[in-house]
Amino acid sequence: MSYANSRIPESAQQGIHENLARLVDKHLAEPFRKPFADYNRAALEAALAGRPPGAPLILDAGCGVGHSTIQLARAHPDHWVIGVDQSADRLARRKPYPAALMPTNMVFVRADLVDFWRLLDEAGLRLARHYILYPNPWPKIGHVTRRWHAHPVFPFVVRLGGVLECRTNWRVYAEEFAFALGRILGAPVPWETFEAPAPLTPFERKYRDSDQLLYRVVTELAASPSGEQA
Ligand SMILES: C[S@@+](CC[C@H](N)C(=O)[O-])C[C@H]1O[C@@H](n2cnc3c(N)ncnc32)[C@H](O)[C@@H]1O
Secondary structure (H helix, E strand, O other): HHHOOOOOOOOOOOOOOOOOHHHHHHHHOOOOOOOOOOOHHHHHHHHHHOOOOOOOOEEEEOOOOOHHHHHHHHOOOOEEEEEEEEOOHHHHOOOOOOOOHHOEEEEEEEEOOOHHHHHHHOOOOOOOEEEOOOOOOOOOOHHHOOOOOHHHHHHHHHHHOOEEEEEOOHHHHHHHHHHHHHHHOOOOOOOOOOOOOOOOOOHHHHHHOOOOOEEEEEEOOOOOOOOOOO
């Protein structure tokens, strides 16, 4: 497949999954208690080590090669920006700036978000902004629980508060993400298409250059009780 010929996820699923409401309700009712892996605890410590005291937090969840993390750190110089990805290879890839020009208010850590999100919550931390940019869509109907909004970790994502933004090139993912959020919040959450004249991530650039529609869900979450403000 050539660069500007990337495909929209193909799926037999054309609308919100029939089990999504039940899954979200179940995940709200039965807290997720999978034990934490040590490397994820170490990743949280590393992620916070350089944070100036009281700096509001931004999480770039599944940051891939981290171009969005860098752009977010440049746009929010008074925030501490954490880019998390499970792939050491992606995190290590060459950045679009020389080291001397990289923002200093950010950090990259390798971690599994399934633990990292819960560890942030356990530490009483809250986010000012939270980006989930082009998550793996898992378009097969039987893979629904691998989509973040249908995963048992999703209630923790919501608890972290802040302005939560998810972007995707699969309409169904945006619809489902908004539906699951709305189900947890008890009020409808909209999704929308948008233009990306200055793409935030390589995936966004590739989809835009392939003339695909881009979708996003942006919600301001009320902060859940915690030990600190974002
Ligand atoms: C489709 S890529 C998008 C990367 C980037 N946000 C972008 O738009 O260019 C999805 C990313 O999510 C990461 N990812 C998937 N599951 C993850 C998990 N459980 N924990 C951490 N990262 C994960 C993958 O390694 C991958 O880099």
